[in-house]
Amino acid sequence: MVGVYVAGVGFTKIAEHWDKDLEQLMAEAAVKALEDAGVSTVNAIYVGCALSEYLQCQANLGALMAECTGLVGVPAFRSEAAEASGAAALYSGFCDIASGRSEAVLVIGGEKLSDGLPEEVSSGMLMMSGRSWYEGFMGADFYAISALLYRLYSKRYGDEGIPFFPVISHEHAEGVAHAQYPFKITLDRVLESPFIAEPLRMLEVSGIGDGAAALVLVSEGLARRLKSPKIKIFISSATDYMNPFDREDPLRLQSVMLSVSKVLEQAGVSRGEVNMVELHDSVSILGALCLESGGFSPPGAAGKLAMKGEFGLNGRLPCNTFGGLKARGHPFGATAIYQVAEIYLQLTGRAGKNQLDKPRTGLAISLSGVGAAAFTSLLKIEEV
Amino acid sequence: MRVTGYWRNISFLYRLAGWKCTHCGAFHHYKPVICRRCRSREFTQVELPGSGRLIAYTVIRSPPKEFERYAPYSIGLIELEDGTKILSQLTDFKEDELRDGIRVEAVFRKVRVNGEQGIIEYGYKFRPVLSRS
Numbered sequence: 030m031v032g033v034y035v036a037g038v039g040f041t042k043i044a045e046h047w048d049k050d051l052e053q054l055m056a057e058a059a060v061k062a063l064e065d066a067g068v069s070t071v072n073a074i075y076v077g078c079a080l081s082e083y084l085q086c087q088a089n090l091g092a093l094m095a096e097c098t099g100l101v102g103v104p105a106f107r108s109e110a111a112e113a114s115g116a117a118a119l120y121s122g123f124c125d126i127a128s129g130r131s132e133a134v135l136v137i138g139g140e141k142l143s144d145g146l147p148e149e150v151s152s153g154m155l156m157m158s159g160r161s162w163y164e165g166f167m168g169a170d171f172y173a174i175s176a177l178l179y180r181l182y183s184k185r186y187g188d189e190g191i192p193f194f195p196v197i198s199h200e201h202a203e204g205v206a207h208a209q210y211p212f213k214i215t216l217d218r219v220l221e222s223p224f225i226a227e228p229l230r231m232l233e234v235s236g237i238g239d240g241a242a243a244l245v246l247v248s249e250g251l252a253r254r255l256k257s258p259k260i261k262i263f264i265s266s267a268t269d270y271m272n273p274f275d276r277e278d279p280l281r282l283q284s285v286m287l288s289v290s291k292v293l294e295q296a297g298v299s300r301g302e303v304n305m306v307e308l309h310d311s312v313s314i315l316g317a318l319c320l321e322s323g324g325f326s327p328p329g330a331a332g333k334l335a336m337k338g339e340f341g342l343n344g345r346l347p348c349n350t351f352g353g354l355k356a357r358g359h360p361f362g363a364t365a366i367y368q369v370a371e372i373y374l375q376l377t378g379r380a381g382k383n384q385l386d387k388p389r390t391g392l393a394i395s396l397s398g399v400g401a402a403a404f405t406s407l408l409k410i411e412e413v
Numbered sequence: 414m415r416v417t418g419y420w421r422n423i424s425f426l427y428r429l430a431g432w433k434c435t436h437c438g439a440f441h442h443y444k445p446v447i448c449r450r451c452r453s454r455e456f457t458q459v460e461l462p463g464s465g466r467l468i469a470y471t472v473i474r475s476p477p478k479e480f481e482r483y484a485p486y487s488i489g490l491i492e493l494e495d496g497t498k499i500l501s502q503l504t505d506f507k508e509d510e511l512r513d514g515i516r517v518e519a520v521f522r523k524v525r526v527n528g529e530q531g532i533i534e535y536g537y538k539f540r541p542v543l544s545r546s
Contacts, residue, residue: 146478149478166426166524173473177471180470181469223474225475226471226488
């Protein structure tokens with residue numbers, strides 16, 4: 030297998046971009062990534078987006094993005110895996126290079142949620158987390174399913190510290206230029222915010238925003254010839270039953286467990302060697318379940334460890350170093366690419382005020398639905 | 414959901430009918446090609462018991478499209494008497510009546526009006542069983 034390296038990243042601020050189309054946002058991120066990598070063309074383009082047919086009435090994003098990036102002629106495709114669509118595009122791009130077919134690929138993730146009314150975005154999330162004729166039919170949306178998981182979790186372990194996850198994410202997002210909500214919040218504010226689906230509170234869920242992020246992946250051969258900082262990347266994925274209550278234990282995300290173990294094995298890295306984790310904290314409870322299922326916290330302990338400061342920038346295992354899904358933002362198809370781009374910034378010493386002390390290995394967990402699929406990406410400093 | 418999709422799933426939505434894997438007992442809402450749990454290909458048609466216990470519930474306050482007029486509404490996770498776990502809207506309850514562990518039973522109810530084609534869709538919901546002295 031050919032080694033795969035990230036050679037450049039680009040992204041937009043996550044916000045309500047009223048004046049820009051989805052294709053403009055994605056092109057902006059893509060061109061930045063190409064410039065960052067110092068390459069003018071690629072062998073293929075992989076696009077990740079979850080809801081463009083529904084919210085923009087737009088399909089065929091592969092060819093569209095080849096055109097918008099000035100790369101007409103280059104083969105281009107779109108991957109869909111709900112909120113993890115960007116990770117699915119990354120997986121495809123990774124395999125393209127690892128197989129030896131391509132030397133350089135452009136991976137773009139984008140989503141423009143502000144084109145939809147709030148109830149349409151909620152419907153979009155329902156399409157991604159359940160079956161249309163079952164959960165969809167009764168209106169059991171993503172928040173309902175997450176709230177039921179939260180209840181089961183509280184019954185088994187208690188909910189201590191779970192509402193603290195948004196506090197950590199917001200603390201890390203403070204002053205971050207690309208974050209949607211770059212300010213701190215207190216635990217009291219989280220606890221006083223109204224229920225969205227009890228016990229899940231408004232300030233425990235990510236907001237609605239637009240954004241795009243892009244990566245340039247290159248083969249080890251090309252990496253040797255490029256000047257930009259290169260970081261080796263690995264990615265793995267696994268699936269689970271769509272409905273968490275069909276699973277043996279709804280509080281163990283098997284897709285996370287499998288994809289984390291597989292990627293660590295692929296990269297020859299142990300859990301103890303991971304210096305930072307980007308979590309899928311679209312709702313607080315999922316952030317905790319990612320850590321527990323990934324083997325980075327004992328079951329039922331993630332909230333307590335969070336309260337102790339273990340996941341802060343100076344903690345044992347810094348998490349969501351630019352604010353995670355909750356505070357940096359969660360434009361579905363773009364999210365996984367933001368996660369990977371942020372790890373790249375950390376490992377190349379370009380994280381500004383959020384810079385960790387010489388991290389060498391970072392891991393990003395990206396979920397679709399309530400863990401129906403998980404993609405785990407691992408980046409590590411390794412000489413070409 | 415499209416009208417055709419609704420129509421195809423009526424036997425489950427109206428009467429909790431479906432298929433159980435003869436080997437592992439996993440419930441499927443329609444007759445599958447292969448069991449999602451054990452990959453067996455043999456199934457028996459069943460009607461799920463219409464009563465069970467509420468394991469957990471929540472209340473939806475910012476609903477998806479076509480549910481705006483029903484919000485707030487409750488969603489419960491229910492363990493039926495044969496051990497099958499299903500999701501359902503909850504109905505016919507007083508605010509202080511919902512509690513984890515209470516006995517619930519299935520009833521036939523209007524669920525929503527399908528916006529695009531305008532048909533009225535019916536299906537099961539669950540309600541608390543009245544305690545009898």
